Amino acid sequence: METFTLNDGREMPKLGIGLNQVPSADVGPALAHAFEVGYRSVDTANTYLNERAVGQAIRHSGLPREDVFLTTKLWSTDSGYTKTSTAIDRTLKRLDTDYLDLLLLHQQYGDYNGAWRAMQEAVAAGKVRSIGISNFNLRRLTDLTSRATIMPAVAQLERHPYFQQRELKAFLERFGTVVESWFPLGRGDKELLAEPLFAELGRKYGKSPVQVILRWHVQDDGIVIPGSTNPAHIRSNFELFDFELTPEEMDRIAAMDRNRRFHNLPEFLERIIFQSMRMDYDKRQR
Numbered sequence: 001m002e003t004f005t006l007n008d009g010r011e012m013p014k015l016g017i018g019l020n021q022v023p024s025a026d027v028g029p030a031l032a033h034a035f036e037v038g039y040r041s042v043d044t045a046n047t048y049l050n051e052r053a054v055g056q057a058i059r060h061s062g063l064p065r066e067d068v069f070l071t072t073k074l075w076s077t078d079s080g081y082t083k084t085s086t087a088i089d090r091t092l093k094r095l096d097t098d099y100l101d102l103l104l105l106h107q108q109y110g111d112y113n114g115a116w117r118a119m120q121e122a123v124a125a126g127k128v129r130s131i132g133i134s135n136f137n138l139r140r141l142t143d144l145t146s147r148a149t150i151m152p153a154v155a156q157l158e159r160h161p162y163f164q165q166r167e168l169k170a171f172l173e174r175f176g177t178v179v180e181s182w183f184p185l186g187r188g189d190k191e192l193l194a195e196p197l198f199a200e201l202g203r204k205y206g207k208s209p210v211q212v213i214l215r216w217h218v219q220d221d222g223i224v225i226p227g228s229t230n231p232a233h234i235r236s237n238f239e240l241f242d243f244e245l246t247p248e249e250m251d252r253i254a255a256m257d258r259n260r261r262f263h264n265l266p267e268f269l270e271r272i273i274f275q276s277m278r279m280d281y282d283k284r285q286r
Contacts, residue, residue, distance in 0.1 A: 007176030016041030018227035027053035045073035055095040079110030084118035
C-alpha cells in the first residue's frame with residue numbers, strides 16, 4: 001500500500017474502501033474481506049447511517065485500532081461551533097473509538113467556519129488526528145482557509161478523468177491539501193469505462209479499465225475510496241500498486257477532461273434536499 005504524508009505529518013493510505021449506501025448489515029462482511037485483502041483505510045459518514053456497524057467491524061477484525069485509518073464526515077445540519085462539538089462526541093460514541101484519524105465537513109452549507117473552529121479544538125483535545133472538507137467550492141474554500149489556523153489535510157470531491165478539477169486542485173496544493181476522489185470512476189459511467197485508451201493500457205499492463213483509472217488517480221497525487229460489497233471487486237480495486245503509468249500515458253488521460261460532472265444539481269436544489277433530510281436524519285441517527 002502506498003501512502004501520502006498529509007500536511008500535518010500523518011500518513012494516509014492512497015486507497016481506501018468507501019461505504020456510501022452500504023447497509024449496516026453488509027458493512028461487516030465487506031470490511032472483513034477488505035481487511036483480509038489488505039485495505040487499512042475506511043471511509044464512512046454520519047449520513048451513511050452505518051457508523052455503528054463500522055465500529056463493530058473494526059473491533060471484530062482483530063486489527064489494532066492504530067492500524068486502521070478511519071474517516072467519517074459531519075453532516076451540514078451539525079454545522080456551527082456548539083452543534084459540531086456535540087456531533088463529534090456523538091460520532092466517537094457511535095464508532096466506539098477514542099479518536100478519528102480524519103474528520104471531514106461533509107457539505108459547505110451552514111456555519112462551516114464555526115464547525116471548523118470546533119474541529120480544530122477536537123484536534124487539540126486528541127479526539128481527531130486530521131481534519132478536512134468535502135464538496136466545498138473555490139469560494140467557500142477561500143473563505144474557510146482565510147480564517148482557519150489548521151489548513152484542511154484532505155479535500156474530498158467529485159473527480160474522475162472526465163472531471164479533473166484542475167483549478168480547485170491547484171488552489172489546494174498551496175496548503176498541501178490532498179485531494180480524495182469520490183465517483184473516481186464517474187459513477188461507473190459506461191462511456192468513461194469504455195474509452196479506448198483504458199482498454200489499450202489495460203492490455204499493456206494486464207489490468208482492467210477500472211484498475212487503470214484508479215491507478216491514474218493515485219499517480220495524480222490523489223486518494224481514492226471506491227465502494228463495493230462484492231469480494232471480487234474489493235480485491236480487484238486493491239491491485240493498483242504493481243504497475244505504473246508512464247508520464248505520456250498520464251498526459252493522455254489528463255487530455256480527456258471534459259469538465260463533466262455526474263453530480264450536477266444546482267446549489268439551490270442541494271440546499272432544499274439537505275434541509276428536507278434533516279428531520280429524518282436527526283430521528284434515525286441520534
